[in-house]
Structures are given as C-alpha cells and as structure tokens.
Amino acid sequence: MLFLVLLITFGVNAQKVTWKYTTEKEPWKKGTDLSFKKSSEKADIAIYPDKKLQKMDGFGACFNELGWEVLQAVDQKTRNTIITDLFSAEGVNFSLCRIPLGSNDYSFNYYSYNDVPEDFEMKNFSIDRDRYILIPYIKSAMAIKPNLQIWASPWSPPLWMKVNNHYAMGSYNGDKTMNEGQAIRNNATAFKMENRYLQAYALYFSKFVEAYEKEGIDISSVMVQNEPIYQPHWQSCTWRPDDLAYFIGKFLGPQFQKSATKADLWLGTVNSGDPNYTRTILNDKEASKYIKGLGVQWDAKNAIATINKEFPNMPIMQTESECGNGDRNWKSAEYTWSLINTYLTNGANSYMYWNMVLDPSGASTWGWKQNAMITIDKETKKVSYNPEYYLMKHLSHYVLPGAYRLETSGGKDHLAFVNPNGEIVLMVMNKDEETKLVTLAVNDKQVSLQLKGKSMNTFTF
Incomplete structure (x- = not known):
C-alpha cells in the first residue's frame, strides 16, 4: 500500500506537460517540456477534469471545386504533401468535412444534378x-484518412424548382444570366411550394446520397439549405421556417425513410441570429421526428446559447467559419479563434473552416x-501555410x-478537452504583444506557462 501511495505521489508531481506554440514568425514550434507541482495558490486558469461538458465530433473544412483546381497547379508530390498536411494524424488531422450538394460560390459555374425542367x-x-x-478531391483526402466523415448541403435547388427560375437570389453587374426582375430581396420562400416540386426535391436528396455511396463515399448527414435567410x-434559396419544417416533415424525412437513405437529416x-427561426422548426412535431442535429453559421452565433439551452440534447455543428476578405493574416486567425471560442463554449460539438486551399x-x-x-500561387508554384492553418492544427491535431x-x-x-484516452488538451491564445506568464491548475497541481507575445499554444498532459 505504501508503494502505491508513493507511486501516485510521484506521478502527480512529475507528470510531463508537452507544449507546441505558433507565432507569426515561428509556426508550429516545440516548447520546453514542463512539469506539474503541488500548490494550493490561486491560478490564472483552472481545469476541472471531472466536469465534462459536450462531446466533440471533430473539426474540418469544405471541399470546393476552386480548391481542387488550384491543387492541379503543383506537381503530384506537392499536392500529396498538402493533402497529408490537412488530413493525416501528423497534420491538421481533419475528421469531418463538408461538400456542396450541387454548385456553390466556389464552383466554376452554376449547375445542379438535374437541370432538366420538370x-x-x-x-x-x-x-x-x-x-x-x-470526388477526386474527396478521395485524395480519404486515401490519407479512410474514416473521414462527409456531410453535404445545397446552396440552391435546381433552378426550375425556384420561383425566380435562377440559382441566385440577387443580381450583380457582371451577371448577364439574371434579369433585374428575377431578383428576390426578402426572405420569403423562394422554392416552389407545390407538392410535385417538394416531392421531387426530396427524391433529389436521396438520389444524391445513393449516388455518392456507389462512388465509395458515405454521406454521414445532409443539411437542408445553406443560409436560408440570405x-x-x-x-x-430563402425559406420561411414553417415552409422548411413542412418540407422536412412531409417530404424529405418520409422520402429518406421510404428509401432507407443512410444519411442523417x-x-x-x-x-x-433570431432563435425563433430555429425554434419554429425544431418545435414542429412532424419535422422534429427526422432532425438529428443542427448546423449553424454566421449570425446564428448570436442564437446558439439560447438554442443550446432550450434543446440540450441536440448536436450542434458550426458549419462554415466566417471567411474574411482575403487578408490571411494573424488578425484573421485571432478573429477565427474568437468564433471557435464562442461556438464551443456555447455547446457546439464540431467546427468547420471554409476553404482549405x-x-x-x-x-x-x-x-x-x-x-x-x-494558398498556392499558380505561376510561381509557391505554397503558403497561413496563420489559420496553424490555428486549426492547434485544435484538430x-x-x-x-x-x-x-x-x-x-x-x-482558452479551451480545454479530455481525449478518449484520458489525455488533457489545453489551447491558450495570447493576444498581447508581450510575453505573458500564466499559471495553470489541475486539481492540486500547478504549472507555469510562459506564452510568447501574439501566440497560439497547445499543452497536453
């Protein structure tokens, strides 16, 4: 018994803390290994290992056509390195990724899986x-991460299913495919709410899942509409919440059930940002029978705390990290960190970045x-790993x-997690220009962390 007590005491005092940090000039560097010591003093950060919160489903990003195009600008070896750096256990280690169901704003042009009217x-x-x-883009990732989960959502249904007969809602100067009279400037439902269109669209979803399965890609879940109030x-394609609930409850859910579609809805x-939008659908008796989770992005960050409180058993995914304006700098990474922190501290189980490449x-x-x-420069072939690459790696890795x-x-x-093997992970962001000394406490143990100015830091123990 005495030997056992001595062994536990030694483990508590000598437990090694590994440290990885990133600054703008020093990306992904190993810090000095640290050790806990017993202390009863008040710490700057305290972790409570016995107080588990939400379960994490993973981190990821979106496969888009323009991303695959730019990857073709480099040779096969470089392309493989990039994919490995995103999906391997030694890299970012993404485990859950998005694809568009049909075209989106990072496709080459408008298209759907059935452009034949009616x-x-x-x-x-x-x-x-x-x-x-x-599919080649996805399979290049699956070659590295065979158990990669893929989910999908449409930006628009086939144009012949929309009231304005166009993929877009608004027009812009360079678009010669839309007449000004086709533009829709409000959030009224833009889908044709006749039964024949609703049933056809439900069939469209189930056929998509089945077609991808035949290609060796299982779709884990489908979300009904990207940004339905934009x-x-x-x-x-805009949808009023009661119309979207009607589609899910009367058409999409029953179609998935009838065809034994494997993907979750x-x-x-x-x-x-108004909880009433989400609340209306989740409280609908017919729709709620089929809904297995909730995807939120952009302004929905203002509603996630309320929705998580009202629907505590509903899994939540942040589905598209806010994209910035092409700055790709440290300030962008700090802003994305603030978003990650907001979503995860309010109950999100997963977080999706937007464009990988x-x-x-x-x-x-x-x-x-x-x-x-x-980023890949097509002319010079230069490959640049931007600060948000390292931000996602500091978590998802x-x-x-x-x-x-x-x-x-x-x-x-800061954010703290415990992995299935019992390992504790702490990520801390120092937004100050100066080095910051932070004390960390876990139960009756403490360790001092010296954070470089403007740095991302991950500690594991």
Whole structure:
C-alpha cells in the first residue's frame, strides 16, 4: 500500500506537460517540456477534469471545386504533401468535412444534378460532373484518412424548382444570366411550394446520397439549405421556417425513410441570429421526428446559447467559419479563434473552416476575396501555410473525435478537452504583444506557462 501511495505521489508531481506554440514568425514550434507541482495558490486558469461538458465530433473544412483546381497547379508530390498536411494524424488531422450538394460560390459555374425542367421523377439525375472534380478531391483526402466523415448541403435547388427560375437570389453587374426582375430581396420562400416540386426535391436528396455511396463515399448527414435567410448574387434559396419544417416533415424525412437513405437529416445551415427561426422548426412535431442535429453559421452565433439551452440534447455543428476578405493574416486567425471560442463554449460539438486551399486572390467565382488555410500561387508554384492553418492544427491535431470539452475558469482565451484516452488538451491564445506568464491548475497541481507575445499554444498532459 505504501508503494502505491508513493507511486501516485510521484506521478502527480512529475507528470510531463508537452507544449507546441505558433507565432507569426515561428509556426508550429516545440516548447520546453514542463512539469506539474503541488500548490494550493490561486491560478490564472483552472481545469476541472471531472466536469465534462459536450462531446466533440471533430473539426474540418469544405471541399470546393476552386480548391481542387488550384491543387492541379503543383506537381503530384506537392499536392500529396498538402493533402497529408490537412488530413493525416501528423497534420491538421481533419475528421469531418463538408461538400456542396450541387454548385456553390466556389464552383466554376452554376449547375445542379438535374437541370432538366420538370423532371419530377429524377430520370436525368446525375453526379457525372462531381466524378471529375469534387470526388477526386474527396478521395485524395480519404486515401490519407479512410474514416473521414462527409456531410453535404445545397446552396440552391435546381433552378426550375425556384420561383425566380435562377440559382441566385440577387443580381450583380457582371451577371448577364439574371434579369433585374428575377431578383428576390426578402426572405420569403423562394422554392416552389407545390407538392410535385417538394416531392421531387426530396427524391433529389436521396438520389444524391445513393449516388455518392456507389462512388465509395458515405454521406454521414445532409443539411437542408445553406443560409436560408440570405439573398446573395450567387447560389442561394430563402425559406420561411414553417415552409422548411413542412418540407422536412412531409417530404424529405418520409422520402429518406421510404428509401432507407443512410444519411442523417440535420437542420442547417441556419444563419439566423433570431432563435425563433430555429425554434419554429425544431418545435414542429412532424419535422422534429427526422432532425438529428443542427448546423449553424454566421449570425446564428448570436442564437446558439439560447438554442443550446432550450434543446440540450441536440448536436450542434458550426458549419462554415466566417471567411474574411482575403487578408490571411494573424488578425484573421485571432478573429477565427474568437468564433471557435464562442461556438464551443456555447455547446457546439464540431467546427468547420471554409476553404482549405485557394490561390492568393482567394476570389470566389463572383469576386469575393476570402481567406484560406493554404494558398498556392499558380505561376510561381509557391505554397503558403497561413496563420489559420496553424490555428486549426492547434485544435484538430490534438482534440480527437469522442473528446469532451472540460469546464474551466480564469478568462476566455482558452479551451480545454479530455481525449478518449484520458489525455488533457489545453489551447491558450495570447493576444498581447508581450510575453505573458500564466499559471495553470489541475486539481492540486500547478504549472507555469510562459506564452510568447501574439501566440497560439497547445499543452497536453
């Protein structure tokens, strides 16, 4: 018994803390190993290992056509290195990623899987285009991460299912495909709410899941509509919440049940900051029978705390990290960190970045310059790993699916988790220019952490 007590005491005092840090000039560096010591003094950050919060499902990003295009600018070896750096256990270790169901603003152009008007039986449904672009992109990642989970959502239904007969809601100067009279400037439902269109669209979803399964890609979940209260000049479709609930409860859910579609149905990707939008659908008796989770992004960050409180058993995914304006700098990473912190501290189980790889302009098909984790210059072939690459790596590399977030105290710029194997992970962001000394307490143990100015830090023990 005495030997056992001595062994436990030694373990408590000598437990090693490993440290990885990133600054703008020193990315992904190993810090000095540290050790806990017994102490009863008040610490700056305290972790409570016995107080588990939400279970983590993983981290990821989105496969888009323009990302695969820019990857073709480099040789196979470089391309493999980039994919490995995103998906391997030694890299970012992404485990859960998004794909568009049809075209989006980072596709080459407008398309759907059935552009034949009024083909209600989906006789002309086809994913042929994806076989040349998105599917090779996904399979390159699955070669590294075979158990990678894939989920999907449409930006727009086929144009013939929309009231304005166009993929977009708004128009812009360079778009000659839309007449001004086709633009929709409010959040009224833009889908044709006739039964034949609703049933055809439900069939469209189930055929998509089945077609991808035949390609060796299992779709884990489908979200019904990207940003249903937004009217941009790219692929989009607004839905009133009661109409979306009607579609899910009367058509989409029953179709998935009838066809034994394996993918789960999630409500998302909701972008409304008003909890009433989400609440209306989740409280609908018919729709709620089929909804297995909730996807939220952008303004929905203002509603997540309320929704998580009212629906505590509903899994929540942050589905698209805010994209910035092509700056790709340290300030962008700090802002994304603030978003991650907001979503995870309010109950999100997973977090999705947006574009993994783009050219230096970051421009969408419609001209919006946005951030990416990695940029490739098509002319010089230079590959740049941007600060947000390291931000995502500081979390996703360490925090594994099945981990739990842990309760902590002592400020906002940190997050703590416990992995399935019992390992504790702490991420701390120092936004100050100066080095900061922080004391960390776990039960009756403490360790001093010296954080470099403007740094991301991950500690494991």
